[in-house]
Amino acid sequence: MTAARRRAVSRRVPAAVRVIRERAVHRPIARVAVDVPLAHLDRLFDYLVAEADSAAAQPGVRVRVRFAGRLVDGFLMERVDASEHDGGLAMIERVTSPEVVVTAQVARLCRAVADRYAGVLADVLRLAIPPRHGRVEEAGWGADPAAGAAGSAPETGEGAAVRAAVPTRDAAGSDDVRPSDRGAGAGSVMPVISGLIPEAGGGWDAYVAGRAFLAALDDGRAPRAVWQALPGEDWALRFAEAARVVWQRGRGALLLVPDARDLARLEAALESVIPRADIAVLRADLGPAERYRRFLAVNRGSARGVAGARAAAFAPVRDLALVAMFDDGDDLYAEPRAPYPHAREVLAMRSAQEQTALVIGGFARTAEAQLLLRSGWARPIEPTRAEVRQCVPRIEAAGDEYATQADSAAAAARLSPAAFAAARGALDSGAPVLVQVPRRGYLPGVACAECGRPARCRRCSGPLAVRAGTRMLSCRWCGVAAPRWVCPACASQRYRATVIGAARTAEEIGRAFPGARLVTSAGEKVLDRVPAGPAVVVATPGAEPFADGGYGAALLLDGRLMLGRADLRAGEETLRRWMTAATLVRPAAAGGRVVVGTDLATPAVQWLIRWDPASAAETELAQRTELGFPPAVAMASVAGAEPVVGAALAELALPPSAEVLGPVPVWDGQFRRDGAEPVDGAHAPAGAQVPAAERVRALIRVPPADRKALAAALHVLAAARSARKDSEPLRIEIDPAELG
């Protein structure tokens, strides 16, 4: 019976008749996760299954049940023989669809994610399972997973079965796993990159442990790795190659990227090594029908190479053997909806639960990734120094000195002589120049006026800020005043507030290079690529277009702005942005130059010049360990109106190790997400949001060993609040994305 028909029938049957439906003979009890986002209802509820529904009522299907007097959606999670519940049981109203949309693996993953982030299962299931689309489901057997760019012609069910038999074509052992870099597909799709890969030892072979990793994959083992990609690396193709290894074994791979641009690139690379029909790309901008169609294609096992952004971390890939993500430092991996899970954590949990291989890749390296290495849970895949030297452009620091000739164009644009010369040289050789300028809107912080290091609280190591309306320094985490501040690094007593909106404009920079074509990529209009040929490309971090053949030079301007932003991750983030931009530049041997306009003494500049993301991450992690920052500690944020946060803190049964910082007032934009804003764009007008003065935030930190206890305490708090219908907004976030 089709779902539509069953619905039609149940509508017509009067309630009195429904009540006497016979219960299922076999396992008559269903345990249901109801779609109610209340913490005190975050458990399974028992319902009776009608015999007529019994076949369809499999674990993982959507059901509709009467809950507290009203009909709600839910997922059937288990079928059991008997109920523990004392009272009477209601019958499942109907099985919405026989489609098993929550696999056992995804169910377990969602529960674990909810627990990890002190959230409720219903919220996580909503992140994991797209809304049902009835027409797609009914008509879509054999939904075309590859329905990539063009429309998707519906296929028959045989399509999926046939496809499953395909992956023997390239009958090869691990030796054949290494495709040529300039190999057919990807090369033609991404001509940019291929030219940058060194002639010798391309592919995964360019890395220590690279080949061993693929061999382990091919062996069916579950290696876990943190991968440091070479500058200019065609990471999408490397990911595709790794996916192909598991695909050839008939198993599934799940690959994540931060945004749509990277996804398009990954899709092209996948299509160059895996038949299109075996690929599903889960894009966020798809309509509900197409989104559900692709979800079903993955769920039904007809697509085994799956790519997507953060939400795809939950995709029900069949027989999953590999999960991977590129550039895990990108804040787009932090889910903005409750309970705010980070895709890196989701993948790591999934890798552990499903015994899959894991790759956390990037040009730079996060402290979180470093922690996976330090604990021995993952192993590094790194290039040799020799390989790095071959790929990296020449990098120099020009400090903050500007051109001295007052009337020169370079001086007008406040470009240092070195920066100007590098750009001029690239343009003269016919190559484009990338100019990276921080976007506006960073939270202002306080930094040492001498060495530029962020000023930190002596008590909790949180960031200092100038207290509104005064000239006093105080800690943004714990609120303590910081009179007589002295820089611990250089002993200077002078500090300065980092400025918002001092970034140079594209026009300003363009004037320094009269005659050159000026291109902007920022905010709403982000360019994917620019053609070869002389041009000045001004871009905000993250919006840098690829250049065919690589940039001749890159100028990384106003680094102090990025370094000085009041965020825990400012240093790591700045290095990541710089490195990402530098990977778009030709190798030094081909004339590629990078000039970073920040003082040579700045640690981030040192790591950039030495191109040593591993040591940078190690140092970063060591510092965070010392200062008590994530990921060395577990941190939770509790934010809301002042009395609400106060009451919550009083009520929380925290582990004894917990340290409460604050509460302190938060201001407009404190929790705004890091959306790209145009260089020239105005800062969001003050007062556009909730009156900031009334909002406060407290931070709670515990040693990693007490992470679970912290999460449990917060869940208990949330449960008590929802039970008493306490609807005053309170945002509870574990490992908050922004720690400003």
Place this chain on the structure above:
DNA sequence: TCAATCCGTATC
């Protein structure tokens, strides 16, 4: 003594 109403609590 009993029905009507209010309030708190559970929701299978």
Place this chain on the structure above:
DNA sequence: ATACGGATTGAC
């Protein structure tokens, strides 16, 4: 949200 149970109230 809605439903239910127990307590409270008011009329007979």
